Amino acid sequence: MYALFAFVAGLVFGIGLLVSGMVNPAKVIGFLDLAGQWDPSLALVMAGAVAIGAIGFFVAGRRKATILGTPMLLPTTRAIDRRLVVGGAVFGVGWGLAGFCPGPALVALGIGHPKAIVFTAAMLAGMLAFECLERMRTSSSARLEPAAGGTSE
């Protein structure tokens, strides 16, 4: 049941990305190109998503358990550190180069576009490389510092 609702959420999210036009990298680049002919569409996608999402999180935040009875696992991390800013900036450079972020890339993969397949494969390789580096780093420093708690965004 839990996985079924996750599937529905993914499906609805993907349809939203298709309706919004954000699966098309040209639309994203059009937003990021402030100095050119600017397409503000992405800002309205964010505004629409945040308006509805905020209601969902407001209700979810007042509950101890989900509607399915499972525990609420919303992120608890509050640290604003170098990792957050450097990671965000590295992601932003890749986003600006391709016009793809993870969600639209996976939807474009479903459309079957060869460039989306290549981008997604490289993205997963990058994530895997990160996991391997993290594991090496934490195994060498595990006795010195405990792993950070909470789930990530």
Next chain:
Amino acid sequence: MSIDWTTFTPWSALAGGAIIGVAVALFALFNGRVTGISGIAGGLLRPSFPDWTWRAAFLGGLIVAPIAYRLLKAPPDLTIAADYPTLVLAGILVGVGTRYGSGCTSGHGVCGVSRLSPRSLVATLAFMAAGFATVFVTHHILS
């Protein structure tokens, strides 16, 4: 800056955004999680993944979305200007960056901002600024 009124699609952008918001709200209320796509995908690449079923189900939903969408209308044409080497570099940067910074446009940009998380607001400013700067360099300095 000048707004390109020929490509600006305010109504479909708002409607698509609202649908994304519905997905985020459903996932929070039924699954108790933020809809962070890089985190959901990255979690599948861990050596032990006891929670792989819901992660795979969510990503499967994203990937089959074009099939469901096609029942109503044709998916939009994709214009991907970047060449293959650039896409490989960009993909690696997006993969490493989103995991190192614990989130992407969905986790920090939509969910974090919806939750008024200062941490996510900072991350969103960081990737937006880097995205603006990158496109400025590739479109106005290098070209």
